[in-house]
Amino acid sequence: MEEADRNSASGPGNKTLYLGNLHPFISEAMLHDVFAGCRGVLELKIIKDKATGIPAGYGFAKFVDAISAQEGLDLVGKPVLFGQEVRINWAFQKEQREELGNHVHVFVGDLAADVTDAMLAAAFEVYPGCSDARVMWDHASGRSRGYGFVSFATKAQAEAAIQGQHGQTIGSRRVRCGWAQHKVGESAAPVDAAVLDRSDPTNTNVYVGNLDVALTDSEIRRHFSSFGALAEMKLHRKGAYGFVRFRSHADAVRAIVGSNAQPLGSKVLKCSWGRHPSLPPSGLHSHLLLATGAGLNPMLPLALSAPAPGMVSGGLGSGLVNPMLPALPSAMNHSLLPPYQPPVDAEAFLWKDLEHLFDDQGIDSSRYEEAVNFSDPISKFSSLRGYLANISFLRIALSPKFHLHDIRRTGPLELTTRWTMDMELSFNRFNPLKPWYDPKPVFTGTSIMTVNPDTGKFVSHIDTWDAVSNQSYLSLEAVRHLASQVLTLRQTPQDLTTPSYLVLKKMPRYEIRQYEGFTGLETRAGEAQGQAFQKLAGYLGGKNSRGRKLAMTTPVLTDDKGGMQFVVGADEAGEDGRDLPQASDESIRVTGSPPQIQGVATFSGAANQTLAAAKAAELRNILREDGHTPADATSWQLAQYNSPLVPGFLRRNEVLISLSDYKLW
Known part of the structure; x- marks a missing residue:
């Protein structure tokens, strides 16, 4: 273990090691096997969720003295149990937690996956008053959550670090730095982010007390949404408290650290973990029995349930034979234990x-x-x-x-x-x-x-x-x-060809659509809209080199530069528009629109270029707020589905903005 990381919480009186990223199948008997070669072990304990009784993903190893704990840290190294590397570090002592509790915490985001506690500490130790640096880790995957917290003795020292490190590179990425808690006033109740993260590593439910009941739901939601995506918000206005559930544990941690003792409206918030939502009855108890040799499940994947040569020992201290687990040559060879996954099929x-x-x-x-x-x-x-x-x-x-x-x-x-x-x-x-x-x-x-x-x-x-x-x-x-x-x-004309698409994401104010490619007829940009429409409609009506009539389609597309486009059905256009006759008017050309992903907002009424430009600007801002990237800064299209004879309130109009690098998850 690197020296900076090792010394982050060590001290002459520290006799306890923190054990993180523990797989839920790991038992205390297995931990005894891991530390079998260490002297002076007093206790090995796995912490469990108080509400569910399920292992919380971390534990502690207590030794008789600090020397034995140091030897254990050096000897055990980084064992792998059930496919997960166990993170072993010095545990915070009560005195350290109390000392850091009075310090000021800095949030460090956009950390690269390979940044460790030691690397984070090295980046901030150049600033006076740096007392601790912690990367937040996902207990289920063993990977970094992409952010961490650094503690300083005073606000001035923390502010200097924020100004100096914001936008600087740590590892392979530029990081963003900011205040992790209320930064002004001496009465702010501090929160230790590392302890908070470990205390309930799967919870996403935040208790919010001392609410200003004069605030609207949207104002409260806006505050907490700044920390991440919300799954649910329940407010009890009579009691001036509520619960905000986030979609991720990492966002919930940041919300507690960033909101506790911070003023919102006329009140100072009190934030902590809310009650952990009960998990469905998933038979996890049976997982633990299987992992410790108490049974064999014929429904598990063949790779796990069928005994292989040499798979004769098990229990890891339980005294029971488990044909699922391979014999371990030594206490330090745990990489052979397979991680549990849902059945392979x-x-x-x-x-x-x-x-x-x-x-x-x-x-x-x-x-x-x-x-x-x-x-x-x-x-x-x-x-x-x-x-x-x-x-x-x-x-x-x-x-x-x-x-x-x-x-x-x-x-x-x-x-x-x-x-x-x-x-x-x-x-x-x-x-x-x-x-x-x-x-x-x-x-x-x-x-x-x-x-x-x-x-x-x-x-x-x-x-x-x-x-x-x-x-x-x-x-x-x-x-x-x-x-x-x-x-x-809202009226969409019946039995007319339209471009095919699939909605990938449906939101209250917009959709993300995946469009198939299509063939179109297009006029030059800048031509008067009425004139352009008459030319394209004339082509469909037979004003072309073959006098061929084509079926009418919808919508009529116009773009931000003034160009107009009609969609042509694939059965009439052929491959790449090869079956289409040549236009009699040289200003009309056949175009191919490639498959693309677009953000789309729908509205009614009489549409024109000015209104469409305003709707497109509004949509672009919403897309960016939700983390989507427009392909460029200005382009948009207006799709009009209806005849001018249709009343405005029944019309279907849409503005479309192409997106780049859209991800499903």
């Missing part, structure tokens, strides 16, 4: 099975527990029967089309899918008002699928929607989002 199963979510075949219900828990922002079921009934109802009432984009492993027990679901009201096929009322709701989001390791079946399916921040059951925000799509009066 679970991901492949979902890719294949979800294709049939809403068709005649349907999903394979044998791979789901009878007591499977399902929830999304507007529905909730706790049985397989209810789960399947909900799918049947959606199929009959809304004719959904399900598009699965990706599947990721997001934990030792879970897989997360990203998807789009297009819907159409089934009764609307017979609706005489369809030309004016034809809602087609679209939802995008994720599904967190949890596997029960005892059976290999899915025991939980939790959906989240991109468009809502409050994912709780029947939240007002979710109901409004559904109603806004179902009750929309």
Whole structure:
């Protein structure tokens, strides 16, 4: 271990080592095996979540004296258990925590993945008063969270470090520095970020006390959104407190550190961890039994459940034989222990099975527990029967089309899918008002699928929607989002060819669409709109070299430079427009629009270039606020779907901005 890292919390009285990034299957008996060659070990303890009893991902090794602890730190090194490298460092002593608690903390963001505590400390030790430097680590993956905290004795010293290091390079990236807590006033109650991160390494729920009840929900939400994406916010105004749940633990840590003792409105906030949301019954107890040799699960992957030559010893101190675990030649060779993952076919199963979510075949219900828990922002079921009934109802009432984009492993027990679901009201096929009322709701989001390791079946399916921040059951925000799509009066011309696209992300004020390429007819930029329209319509009407008439399409596209474009159907254009006749007017040319991803905002009314430019500027700002990158600083397109004879409130107009480097996750 590097000297700077080792000495960050060491001292003549420190007898305790911090053990981080512990896999949930690791038992204290296994830790005894790791430290078997060390002298003076008093206690090896794994910390568990108070609410769930599940290991929290860290623990401590206590020794009889500091010399023994130093020897243990040098001897053990960096063991690998269940595929994860255990992080071993000096633990903070009570005196150190109290001392650092009175110090001022600096937030350091955008850290490269390879930056260690030692590297962070080396970058800031040149500034007087630097007392501690800590990179925040993800306990599940063992990787850096991309940010850390540095402590200073005084505000002036911390401010000098912020000014000196902001924008400087640490490792391979430029970092950003700022205040991690209230920076003015002596009454600010300090928070030790490192201790906070370790105290509840999977929690994302922040308690917020002493709220100014005069503040609006949007003002409170705006404050906490500055720390990261919110999953839910619940306010209890009578008690002047609330709970803010973030999508990531790292953002929640930063929110507590950055908001505790900070004024918001007329009050000074009190922030700490809220109650940890209860986890679904995932059979983790059985994981621990398996890992310590108490049983063998025939439903686990063959690579784990079938004994191999030499796999005769196990238990790691438990005294029980476990055919799942290989014999360990020494206490220091733990890299042979495989990490647990959902059954090897679970991901492949979902890719294949979800294709049939809403068709005649349907999903394979044998791979789901009878007591499977399902929830999304507007529905909730706790049985397989209810789960399947909900799918049947959606199929009959809304004719959904399900598009699965990706599947990721997001934990030792879970897989997360990203998807789009297009819907159409089934009764609307017979609706005489369809030309004016034809809602087609679209939802995008994720599904967190949890596997029960005892059976290999899915025991939980939790959906989240991109468009809502409050994912709780029947939240007002979710109901409004559904109603806004179902009750929309907007006319899209029937039976006309339009460019094909798939919505990748549906938000309240915009969509991210993936467009297929198409062939178009285009006029020169700067031509009068009415004149350009007449020329293109004339081409479709037969004013071309062959006198050939082509079908009318929608929308009519204009761009920020004044050019106009008509879409041509693929069956008439042929490959790259080769089947199209030559235009009689030289100002018309055949163009090819490549596949692209675009941000799109829809609005009604009579559209023109001035209004479109204003809508495009608004959309560009929203996209940037949400982390999306426009392909350039000025370009946009206006899509108009309707005839000028359609009343303004029924018209469908859209502004489109091309995006670069869009990522699903």
